[in-house]
Amino acid sequence: MSADKSEQKPASRNELMVVAAARALEGKRVCFVGVGLPNIAVNLAKRTVAPQMELVYEAGVFGANPARLPLSIGDPTIVTGSTATVSMHDLFGLYLQGGRIDVGFLGGAQIDKYGNLNTTVIGDYTAPKTRLPGSGGACEIAINAKEIMVIMRQSTRSFVQKLDFRTSPGHLGGAAASATLRKEQGWGGNGPSVVVTDLAVYGFNSDGEMELRSIHPGATLDEVKGSIGWELRVPANVPETPAPTTEELRLIREELDPTGAYV
Numbered sequence: 001m002s003a004d005k006s007e008q009k010p011a012s013r014n015e016l017m018v019v020a021a022a023r024a025l026e027g028k029r030v031c032f033v034g035v036g037l038p039n040i041a042v043n044l045a046k047r048t049v050a051p052q053m054e055l056v057y058e059a060g061v062f063g064a065n066p067a068r069l070p071l072s073i074g075d076p077t078i079v080t081g082s083t084a085t086v087s088m089h090d091l092f093g094l095y096l097q098g099g100r101i102d103v104g105f106l107g108g109a110q111i112d113k114y115g116n117l118n119t120t121v122i123g124d125y126t127a128p129k130t131r132l133p134g135s136g137g138a139c140e141i142a143i144n145a146k147e148i149m150v151i152m153r154q155s156t157r158s159f160v161q162k163l164d165f166r167t168s169p170g171h172l173g174g175a176a177a178s179a180t181l182r183k184e185q186g187w188g189g190n191g192p193s194v195v196v197t198d199l200a201v202y203g204f205n206s207d208g209e210m211e212l213r214s215i216h217p218g219a220t221l222d223e224v225k226g227s228i229g230w231e232l233r234v235p236a237n238v239p240e241t242p243a244p245t246t247e248e249l250r251l252i253r254e255e256l257d258p259t260g261a262y263v
Contacts, residue, residue: 013198014263016216019244021151021196030102038105040262058137104145115170115192118163142168143187154197159228171208214241
């Protein structure tokens with residue numbers, strides 16, 4: 001019955017985004033999870049393409065196996081069945097800075113073409129229009145995880161030519177500058193590799209600049225280009241993102257987010 005319902009109701013754009021993000025985690029072993037949309041994407045991945053993946057939450061939990069979708073990084077459900085529960089100091093110092101995190105999954109309020117993220121303020125820092133939650137552990141994840149994936153909704157307000165504040169470094173001003181600074185500063189990570197939105201999936205070219213990889217069903221190239229604040233790099237042939245399966249939709253709608261809090 002429930003599978004039939006999933007087939008009858010087409011996937012929403014938010015569901016397309018979550019499924020595409022989860023699929024990008026196939027084969028990943030240790031994932032540091034951010035709050036919000038990354039939370040549902042990684043938990044879907046663990047139930048589908050990456051059952052062996054270890055989930056790490058900044059509250060101090062390694063190898064989380066939550067029975068339900070955590071409401072925050074401090075939700076007690078992340079402790080149940082976990083491999084280890086440690087202090088935040090040990091988690092960041094021994095696991096993250098120790099080079100034991102394969103991929104960090106982040107979101108943000110703004111992103112630029114090099115994958116730099118803003119979660120601090122909208123507007124001038126000294127007199128902002130909106131004060132955001134701040135970095136939390138995002139900056140440390142961005143510089144220390146071996147690879148960064150980003151999930152966020154796409155609009156000209158969020159995909160901007162210039163960030164109001166750079167909270168978490170991506171490829172900085174380009175791949176060469178990023179590699180040099182990361183080496184000088186002793187950062188262990190390589191920067192962002194994938195950005196998933198409610199319209200498309202993006203990767204990064206050899207210059208460290210974002211480029212289109214696929215467009216979600218129902219979205220158009222004009223719509224994608226019109227919701228980005230810079231001249232997007234577009235390959236000659238852009239495939240369509242594979243649609244969600246019935247089981248992926250069932251997991252989102254019935255197990256992970258039955259109230260629609262995320263999607």
